[in-house]
Amino acid sequence: MLFPLLLSLVVCGAASFTFPTRLVLQSPTGLFLENLAVRPNGKLLITSPDSSTLYMLDPTAENPTFHEVHTFPNVTLSGIAEVQPDVYGIITLVLNATTISAVPGTIAIWRVDLSSGGPPVVNKAADVPDGMFLDGLGAVPGEPDLVLGADTAAGRVWQINLRTGVVRIAAQDDAFAPGASTPAIGINGLHVRGGDLYFTNSQKKTFSRVPISLRGGNVAQAGPIQVLGSANGTDEFDDFVFDAAGRVWVATIPDTLTLFFPPAQGNGMLGQLNAPGNPVQFDSPTSAAFGRGEVAQQHTLYVTTQVGQLIAVDTTGIRV
Numbered sequence: 001m002l003f004p005l006l007l008s009l010v011v012c013g014a015a016s017f018t019f020p021t022r023l024v025l026q027s028p029t030g031l032f033l034e035n036l037a038v039r040p041n042g043k044l045l046i047t048s049p050d051s052s053t054l055y056m057l058d059p060t061a062e063n064p065t066f067h068e069v070h071t072f073p074n075v076t077l078s079g080i081a082e083v084q085p086d087v088y089g090i091i092t093l094v095l096n097a098t099t100i101s102a103v104p105g106t107i108a109i110w111r112v113d114l115s116s117g118g119p120p121v122v123n124k125a126a127d128v129p130d131g132m133f134l135d136g137l138g139a140v141p142g143e144p145d146l147v148l149g150a151d152t153a154a155g156r157v158w159q160i161n162l163r164t165g166v167v168r169i170a171a172q173d174d175a176f177a178p179g180a181s182t183p184a185i186g187i188n189g190l191h192v193r194g195g196d197l198y199f200t201n202s203q204k205k206t207f208s209r210v211p212i213s214l215r216g217g218n219v220a221q222a223g224p225i226q227v228l229g230s231a232n233g234t235d236e237f238d239d240f241v242f243d244a245a246g247r248v249w250v251a252t253i254p255d256t257l258t259l260f261f262p263p264a265q266g267n268g269m270l271g272q273l274n275a276p277g278n279p280v281q282f283d284s285p286t287s288a289a290f291g292r293g294e295v296a297q298q299h300t301l302y303v304t305t306q307v308g309q310l311i312a313v314d315t316t317g318i319r320v
């Protein structure tokens with residue numbers, strides 16, 4: 001199932017890299033794949049806004065297929081984040097397909113514990129009754145019970161404690177707000193790293209970071225928001241992932257991945273994977289995560305797409 005072609009990345013016209021890609025799975029129904037988390041055992045957990053089921057897939061299997069982990073009746077799934085080894089927070093909601101937002105009062109956060117190796121232990125942690133549409137979910141390093149949820153329609157960051165069920169607003173800022181009313185898609189992916197919250201805003205086309213503080217188990221904004229890069233034209237940033245070197249790989253609608261330098265090294269944009277003339281493009285990528293396990297897996301970027309494709313990108317060739 002190897003694509004016969006390579007993705008290439010041109011960096012400021014100076015250097016270029018190629019990345020072999022492989023189609024791991026094409027959902028026969030074209031199921032919209034939204035978000036993923038990689039288990040310590042290397043298996044992928046995948047969510048869809050069109051399915052009630054949390055799926056699992058072994059990307060190293062010869063013919064990978066979806067296995068059901070758990071089904072949440074009458075709701076669909078969005079962001080997923082690992083909060084402690086093999087324990088995850090997951091957003092569920094009822095999606096209004098007309099407004100592309102949550103039906104009011106339907107948003108909840110669940111805790112899914114796969115760490116025993118036996119059947120999953122699934123508990124509802126909290127409802128988020130005042131949430132408008134939670135999309136991305138992020139863990140808070142050092143806080144094994146906390147998740148941060150990106151309310152893409154309201155333009156705020158919710159904090160949910162998976163153990164106590166306490167829900168509060170961690171941050172609210174115009175930089176999180178959507179750029180349109182319906183659908184309203186502002187802050188989308190969010191990840192905490194080294195005392196900063198990094199986030200994308202789809203309609204405002206930005207990738208940014210903001211320092212946060214953690215006092216008494218509560219996250220708060222602790223400084224000004226810094227825009228690290230912008231998408232142009234019809235491009236919009238969705239979810240993203242850091243690699244081991246601190247580079248940031250951003251799923252970019254409609255057809256590419258955008259790569260940023262480690263923010264510590266000057267915040268610059270490296271380039272995009274659909275370099276001019278390259279016939280291989282991602283069809284509406286939504287999120288990305290690196291494999292776990294052997295070295296080859298650690299360099300493999302798994303990308304979910306809106307058209308039901310899971311694509312593996314071998315990033316070994318990158319040298320910046």
Ligand SMILES: *[C@@H]1O[C@H](CO)[C@@H](O)[C@H](O)[C@H]1NC(C)=O
Pocket residue numbers: 073074
């Ligand atoms: C799901 O929806 C069905 C049909 O509306 C209803 O009978 C059932 O009680 C609902 N289940 C839950 C868990 O809400």
Ligand SMILES: *[C@@H]1O[C@H](CO)[C@@H](O)[C@H](O)[C@H]1NC(C)=O
Pocket residue numbers: 096097098099103104
């Ligand atoms: C979805 O949104 C439309 C437009 O606002 C509204 O008319 C409809 O009642 C909503 N559906 C649900 C299930 O809330």
Ligand SMILES: *[C@@H]1O[C@H](CO)[C@@H](O)[C@H](O)[C@H]1NC(C)=O
Pocket residue numbers: 230231232258269
């Ligand atoms: C968008 O355009 C600006 C100005 O030309 C450029 O600096 C930036 O790198 C572009 N962003 C992307 C993602 O191509």
